[in-house]
């Protein structure tokens with residue numbers, strides 16, 4: 001397998017990633033399965049706040065592995081604060097993972113339940129103080145924060161997700177990118193701010209272990225039609241044979257003694 005061609009198929013999927021990306025066999029890999037009854041409540045975990053500038057949204061693209069919305073992160077215009085965050089974190093991009101049918105597709109599994117999809121909202125910090133060198137060392141392991149939502153097929157789908165789904169027709173095939181102006185992702189967020197948090201990794205190669213995950217307890221509801229629209233994306237390029245972009249999720253990885261904490265009882 002060449003480095004550039006990792007994917008989700010039987011010959012280049014998650015079972016093979018460690019062959020070229022040894023970190024994928026590390027001790028702090030994501031996603032994981034959350035067993036909510038075993039997670040300790042931590043009263044020091046306060047509520048998180050997102051303050052997003054809709055005009056930071058730039059483009060939406062299909063890279064053959066996911067559908068991604070990219071934001072301007074050149075200054076603190078769309079940020080995440082509070083909760084387990086000691087700093088201000090800038091929104092860089094969000095993307096989705098989904099299945100080939102409604103009964104699977106999420107990466108994190110919660111109490112044995114696989115959801116139809118999972119939305120990852122990626123934030124990073126670039127603040128350093130006078131102890132810059134030590135801060136870099138300290139932050140190597142936690143410089144990225146992923147706000148993570150599960151998507152569940154339900155009776156009261158969130159109309160706000162329409163905005164992303166409408167853009168899908170413009171980015172059907174791999175390599176397509178389209179303008180995506182004026183979008184505030186917080187319109188997608190569920191009412192409850194309750195979350196689980198743990199230290200883990202990117203869920204795609206090279207799977208670096210530098211992510212604090214903030215996994216929201218309440219799923220975002222979507223309809224079967226909305227999920228079907230997401231599955232209408234293709235992982236092939238424009239003039240190549242049709243191949244649907246589905247099942248772009250990594251299965252849960254070993255927890256290996258890591259602490260998971262809950263912001264709620």
Ligand SMILES: [Zn+2]
Nearest residue numbers: 095097120203
């Ligand atoms: Zn992801």
